[in-house]
Amino acid sequence: MTTVAVIGGGIGGISVALALRQLAPDSEVMIFEASDRIGGKLATISVGKTRVEAGADSFIVRDPALIEVLERTGLASELIEPRVFGGLVSLDGHLAPLPTGTIFGVPGSLRAVAAAPLSARGKARAAAGLLRPGSLRGPDVAVGKWVTEHLGDEVLERLVDPILAGTRAGDVNEMSLAAALPTVNAAARKRAPLLTTLKAPKVRPRFLTHRDGMSAMAEALAHASGATIRTSSTVTSVEAQGAGYLVSTGSETIRVDGVAICLGAAQAAALVEGVAPLAAGLLKEMRSASVAAVAFSWSKAVELPSGSSGILIPSSNAETLSAATWWSLKWPHTGDDFVIRAFVGRAGHHRALDLDDEALASAALDDLKRHLPHLVTPENYSVSRWPSGMPVYPIGHHEHLARFEAALGRTPGLVVTSAAFRGSGIPDVYLQATSAAARLLGGLRPARR
Numbered sequence: 001m002t003t004v005a006v007i008g009g010g011i012g013g014i015s016v017a018l019a020l021r022q023l024a025p026d027s028e029v030m031i032f033e034a035s036d037r038i039g040g041k042l043a044t045i046s047v048g049k050t051r052v053e054a055g056a057d058s059f060i061v062r063d064p065a066l067i068e069v070l071e072r073t074g075l076a077s078e079l080i081e082p083r084v085f086g087g088l089v090s091l092d093g094h095l096a097p098l099p100t101g102t103i104f105g106v107p108g109s110l111r112a113v114a115a116a117p118l119s120a121r122g123k124a125r126a127a128a129g130l131l132r133p134g135s136l137r138g139p140d141v142a143v144g145k146w147v148t149e150h151l152g153d154e155v156l157e158r159l160v161d162p163i164l165a166g167t168r169a170g171d172v173n174e175m176s177l178a179a180a181l182p183t184v185n186a187a188a189r190k191r192a193p194l195l196t197t198l199k200a201p202k203v204r205p206r207f208l209t210h211r212d213g214m215s216a217m218a219e220a221l222a223h224a225s226g227a228t229i230r231t232s233s234t235v236t237s238v239e240a241q242g243a244g245y246l247v248s249t250g251s252e253t254i255r256v257d258g259v260a261i262c263l264g265a266a267q268a269a270a271l272v273e274g275v276a277p278l279a280a281g282l283l284k285e286m287r288s289a290s291v292a293a294v295a296f297s298w299s300k301a302v303e304l305p306s307g308s309s310g311i312l313i314p315s316s317n318a319e320t321l322s323a324a325t326w327w328s329l330k331w332p333h334t335g336d337d338f339v340i341r342a343f344v345g346r347a348g349h350h351r352a353l354d355l356d357d358e359a360l361a362s363a364a365l366d367d368l369k370r371h372l373p374h375l376v377t378p379e380n381y382s383v384s385r386w387p388s389g390m391p392v393y394p395i396g397h398h399e400h401l402a403r404f405e406a407a408l409g410r411t412p413g414l415v416v417t418s419a420a421f422r423g424s425g426i427p428d429v430y431l432q433a434t435s436a437a438a439r440l441l442g443g444l445r446p447a448r449r
């Protein structure tokens, strides 16, 4: 029987275990998780009398593969959509609605341009850019460079930056177009007008969460994988031994046929070091931003701009806050207290995250009050920190990744899958983990498969 150690009990590790169950039902899979709970950044907590997420709150419905596994495991009927949807962006001291029909702020149609909070000059510039081919040739470029040159500085500063800075903690002037906006990059490299190649969704995207919280979804998926789950088990080293590997925690060493490392780049590097030092070095060069989410609660409902689910803050505002979600409008089933969730942390700006919890919450609240002047002091708050929790894809990320994959290719039966590679959203992590599981099995000696 094939034995596999999955290191990391986040959605990446759980997804590898689920895929192994499908591909090699007879294999014995163990998930090693450092903390005392499964789920990683799928982590449901409480603030006041309301349940809230410390990490991811939902996932986009885009790839059928994740939906299929949720159906197969009986979870699809437990999933619900947000009650409200629609972001506002803080511009010129006001909150303006973001248009639908964009790809991370890049307008996909003249209708999206017309509805965007741009000046007449900005709209004319964006429309002209959409009517031309994307004009991109050669190596990867920064999101900021291509968007400014092709669609104008207003599209960058008023649409793309607030979305990418707010949801990815990234700096648009350093972020890879190919890695951060792959569909835009592909369209920009075609010879037809962008308008015909961008293919932005015409309807608003659908998001789903588990009615009992994302931890419940992680636990149910982990259970469905049939893997043995070892919580409070930090893996400290992985070494090659014959055709297999030795996996050590502080208290034991076990021998397995295959290993899947499902961690952030820096954490994975520490474990890859003993087997593939070149690959470990390339992992160490990958970058990430630290972020925090602060959930504030009130016993009475808070007055908020109607029809919206939250705000995004452009980098140029230089606020502690990068985004906020009207949690209780979005997910009213989660409890009696009214909750707003604020996000802090941007690439290259770590100062706010050095503050202690009280000072960080206070700084985030001060910024919230700029946008919601009637906000009174909350009764409770909870700070969730994610050090190096948001991968940042710099220019040339895919080329770097190709070098890493080539270096790791010399370790059959050992795979690394990570949000640091090809997308950090839950569906991206799921897809990468599924193909990592297939690669792992493909690398095992025939007798071991």
Ligand SMILES: Cc1cc2nc3c(=O)[nH]c(=O)nc-3n(C[C@H](O)[C@H](O)[C@H](O)COP(=O)(O)OP(=O)(O)OC[C@H]3O[C@@H](n4cnc5c(N)ncnc54)[C@H](O)[C@@H]3O)c2cc1C
Residues within 6 Å of the ligand: 007, 008, 009, 010, 011, 012, 013, 032, 033, 034, 035, 038, 039, 040, 041, 042, 054, 055, 056, 057, 058, 059, 060, 233, 234, 235, 236, 262, 263, 264, 267, 291, 292, 293, 386, 389, 390, 418, 419, 424, 425, 426, 427, 429
């Ligand atoms: C604040 C925040 C909000 C987000 N919101 C969304 C969202 O709404 N929708 C969305 O799609 N995505 C969202 N994301 C991104 C998404 O949550 C993550 O990319 C994804 O959950 C990462 O999963 P993972 O399994 O790769 O890593 P993780 O969830 O980080 O799991 C890794 C696990 O490995 C464990 N571990 C670490 N070292 C070891 C070791 N040596 N041995 C054993 N175990 C170890 C850790 O304890 C952890 O549990 C958000 C991310 C953050 C930080």
